Amino acid sequence: MLRIVTLTTGAGLAGVDFAASHGMQFIEFDSGWYGPEHSSTDATAPIPALDLPAVISHAAQKDIGVLLYINPLAMSDSDALFALYRSWGVAGVKLGFINDGTQAMTQQIISWVRTAAANHLLVDSHDDVRPFGFERTYPNWISMEGVRGNEHFPTATHNLPLPYTRNIGGPMDYTICYGQSRDQTTNAHQMAMAAVYYQPLNFLYWYDSPSKYANTANWPGLPWFDAIPTSWDESRTLTGAIGQYIAVARRKGATWYLGTMTNENPRTLAIPLSFLDEARGTYTATIYADGTPGTRPCTTPLTVSTRNVTPATVLNVSMAPAGGQAVILTPA
Structure with a gap:
């Protein structure tokens, strides 16, 4: 899913086109689309700069859903509000500043x-919501935050316990920030999160607009995000140590997606690919890896290579400090 950073009609239309061309399913208009979220209580009309019906219509033609952010201040009559959104053709809502803790x-x-x-809307709840299993009772509740995500650019040491702790409780909306100069990790580390973390509604490119990625040659990691699903047929944790490193492989159809992450210590892992289907024989591995470490993790370049592998292959995964690796394994 792509957050529309600039709340205008033009930005919304461009976001729809970017999402459609990069294998995404949704765009989202975040806080401000109906006015200042901490003072406005009317989430029934967009700001003048945003022709929301035009964007929703264009999105429908491209098979892209539109989500809308709402602050609880504007949800005094959620029955009427959500029915209105359904009539607009909205796909879901992101509920902001949802802080649970009391019954x-x-x-x-x-x-x-x-x-x-009841109104056929997906829900992504943000801020301090503790996972408590109700996404199984209400499958439209597709995601929740409840984590110090990459909006705050935490360290790799912060990121590495999450698969073993927060994420085992349910979906985790972490907001991946590939290609951000404020990241405290490498780009390969950010990419690997899409396989390591379980999150059916991944926000990608959180702080950025489509224009940043217009020259795709500057962003070799885009094909990984274009390809990776958010729901899985099979998932395996291959190796790991809490707070230090992890390797997770997930399968969709016949294709596997492997993500590895390390903390601030550089690391090489030997990953047996015995989980691959022997009957399929050879696979093509597209490997997105850390290059020579930069002066800061976010300046470490991303390298892309391909090779043939089989279930007998042991893949040597080298990671820079705060690094990672992302691998697509496709039957040859």
């Missing part, structure tokens, strides 16, 4: 999710 708030969140389900 009353938990029941309120569930009520919002039930109302959204």
Whole structure:
């Protein structure tokens, strides 16, 4: 999913086109689309700069869904609001500043999710929502934050415990920031998150606009994000140590996606590919790896290579400090 950073009609249309050309399913208009979120209580009309019906219509033609952000201040009548969004053709809502902890708030969140389900809306709840399993009861509740994600550019040491702790509780909206100069990790580390972390509604390129990626030659990691799914037929944790490193492989159809991440220590892992299907024989591995470490992790270049592998192959995965590796394994 792509967040539309600039809240205008033109940015929305461009975002739809970018999403469609890069294998994404949704765009999202974040806080501000109906006015200042901490003072405006009317989320029934967009700001003048945004022709929302035009964007939704264009998105429908491209098979892209549109999500809208809402602050609880504007949800005093969620029944009417969500019914209105359904009539507009909106695909879902992102509920901001949702801080649970009390029974009353938990029941309120569930009520919002039930109302959204009745109106065929997906829900992504943000901020301090603890995972408590209700996404199985209400499958439209597709994602939640409940994590210090990459909006805050945390360290690799922060990122490495998450697969073993927060993420085992349910979907984790981390907001991947590939290609950001403020990252404290390498680009390959950011890419690997899309396989390592379980998140059915991944926000990508959180702080950026499509124009940044117009020259695709400057962004060799884009094909990885274009290809990787967000739901899986099979998942395997191959190796790891809490807070230090991890390797996860996930399969969709016949294709496997392998992600590895390390903390601030450079590391080489020997990964047996015995999980591959022997009946399929040879696979083509497209490997997105750390290059020579830069002066800061985010300046470490990304290298791309291909090779043939089989289930008997042991893949040597070298990672720079705060680095990672992302590999697509496709039957040859």
